[in-house]
Amino acid sequence: MAVDLTSEKTEAITGLLHGQPRSAGEWTWSGRELVAISWLAPLAFALGWETLCRFGGVNPQVMPAPSAVLATAWTLAADGTLFVHLGYSLVRAATGFVVGGGIGFGLGVLVGFSRLAEALLDRSIQMVRAIPFLALLPLVIVWFGVDEAGKIFLVSLGVLFPIYINTVLGIRQVDPKLMEVAKVTGLSLRGRITKIILPGAMPSILTGVRYALAVAWLALVIAETIATTKGVGFLAMDAREFLQTNVIVLTIVIYAAIGVLADSVARALERRLLAWHPNYAGEARR
Amino acid sequence: MSAAVTVRGLRRRYGERVVIEGLDLRIETGEFVAMLGESGCGKTTLLRALAGLDPVDGGRIDGPSQPAVVFQEHRLLPWAPLWQNVALGIETPQAREQAVAALREVGLAGREGDWPRNLSGGQAQRVALARALVREPRLLLLDEPFAALDALTRIRMHDLIEDLVARHRPGVLLVTHDVDEAIAIADRILVMRGGRIAASYDVDAETAAGPSALRAKLLGELGVVLHDRAA
Numbered sequence A: 001m002a003v004d005l006t007s008e009k010t011e012a013i014t015g016l017l018h019g020q021p022r023s024a025g026e027w028t029w030s031g032r033e034l035v036a037i038s039w040l041a042p043l044a045f046a047l048g049w050e051t052l053c054r055f056g057g058v059n060p061q062v063m064p065a066p067s068a069v070l071a072t073a074w075t076l077a078a079d080g081t082l083f084v085h086l087g088y089s090l091v092r093a094a095t096g097f098v099v100g101g102g103i104g105f106g107l108g109v110l111v112g113f114s115r116l117a118e119a120l121l122d123r124s125i126q127m128v129r130a131i132p133f134l135a136l137l138p139l140v141i142v143w144f145g146v147d148e149a150g151k152i153f154l155v156s157l158g159v160l161f162p163i164y165i166n167t168v169l170g171i172r173q174v175d176p177k178l179m180e181v182a183k184v185t186g187l188s189l190r191g192r193i194t195k196i197i198l199p200g201a202m203p204s205i206l207t208g209v210r211y212a213l214a215v216a217w218l219a220l221v222i223a224e225t226i227a228t229t230k231g232v233g234f235l236a237m238d239a240r241e242f243l244q245t246n247v248i249v250l251t252i253v254i255y256a257a258i259g260v261l262a263d264s265v266a267r268a269l270e271r272r273l274l275a276w277h278p279n280y281a282g283e284a285r286r
Numbered sequence B: 001m002s003a004a005v006t007v008r009g010l011r012r013r014y015g016e017r018v019v020i021e022g023l024d025l026r027i028e029t030g031e032f033v034a035m036l037g038e039s040g041c042g043k044t045t046l047l048r049a050l051a052g053l054d055p056v057d058g059g060r061i062d063g064p065s066q067p068a069v070v071f072q073e074h075r076l077l078p079w080a081p082l083w084q085n086v087a088l089g090i091e092t093p094q095a096r097e098q099a100v101a102a103l104r105e106v107g108l109a110g111r112e113g114d115w116p117r118n119l120s121g122g123q124a125q126r127v128a129l130a131r132a133l134v135r136e137p138r139l140l141l142l143d144e145p146f147a148a149l150d151a152l153t154r155i156r157m158h159d160l161i162e163d164l165v166a167r168h169r170p171g172v173l174l175v176t177h178d179v180d181e182a183i184a185i186a187d188r189i190l191v192m193r194g195g196r197i198a199a200s201y202d203v204d205a206e207t208a209a210g211p212s213a214l215r216a217k218l219l220g221e222l223g224v225v226l227h228d229r230a231a
């Protein structure tokens, strides 16, 4: 999990996406039109897929049609099983995110502020981070059994590092010139932290949050392959046993949809907390 | 008159290089002092020592523990609306009112809720000025605060700052490279050279017969020789 999305890079990227001056003659689209256009390609893709399945002789056992997947979703939703599994997955992801994110943020603040804390903790944290967490899977089963705790542990572990690293980075990158302003205005220590350091570190922290959301989801997919009887992952494993490709595809679509949702939550958070930032101000919906 | 700040035998070095050596300086309350000096002669170093931002290696500074400073860049917090920038470090319940009043004084009435990024360079520098003045400092330190502004804005800033200083009466030390600026707004002009104050000119006395003589003298102090075109 290499997390090197520094705010500088994201700034450069958002700059590229938004900063292009329009040439005089170019047709300009309204925001709503652009949103509509952005849905054209996915729609065309689904249509093409459906056509291939119906008339192209694709074996539904290999690749079910979108309509078949929708029908499966409807059946599973109607008897409530879909929501039970979805609920389990979401609670696992959320709990893991809160636990791992909280610990990562706490450690990040500590190490960001104190060179002593850095000397004490950073090396150990970096060493744990170097472990590919899939490698921990067997150990996690031994430690926690196949209970919820193991799954939440895995998600927390995945979330912890991106938040930790970006919090430390954000705090360290706060402009020393602004810290001098704090000094000449006689700002208290509390004021320095709440008015200068945390807001200054916020873009970086939110980059960490966004990355962590993706990781949390990924960790969950893996964690839910451990023996379980609930969750979206179980649904997929179970379907595999019985070769129910339409359920497998449905779970993939659910994972994707929730991933997109989580990302838009993170973006909304950025727009709100970084309203002062030129890169986020009045950002059009993407 | 009471002194806003008194400096005696100040010494400041970076590693082996001594930048300030045996510097004496006294600024009265309500006195506007401008300081000229070649680039790299130690003006910023002196100012930072007076502001308590850097330690000193010898001598003593008697002055307020918390002078107000305006830097060359505005140094506003981009994430705080203007009034919060101005009120930074003021913990009284009236902080906001005071900040709004200070913003009005620098000609930014009604802009207290705006973000710093929506300001022009001159406006941002005026907010920095409001931030310095809102705490009614006894000593105001200005390090080339107008250097990045265009000529017209600069003249307006001169007017504004003269007006504000007349009203609040802090002792002022303005570091500048602009001889005309110094003559236009200062009561006294110092020239820094060799780590100390090398010359001091009383502006009113020197400009009794017009500013050009003082201007030539100051440029001479800075190593610029004007050739008399009439000759």
Ligand SMILES: Nc1ncnc2c1ncn2[C@@H]1O[C@H](COP(=O)(O)OP(=O)(O)OP(=O)(O)O)[C@@H](O)[C@H]1O
Pocket (backbone or CB within 6 Å): B014, B019, B037, B038, B039, B040, B041, B042, B043, B044, B045, B046
């Ligand atoms: N942090 C530092 N470390 C080492 N040397 C420094 C440091 N800051 C300044 N100096 C040196 O001290 C000397 C005085 O610097 P200072 O910034 O005070 O000059 P100045 O008079 O303000 O110049 P300018 O008019 O260009 O702003 C310079 O020779 C500079 O190289």
Ligand SMILES: [Mg+2]
Pocket (backbone or CB within 6 Å): B043, B044, B045
């Ligand atoms: Mg300087």
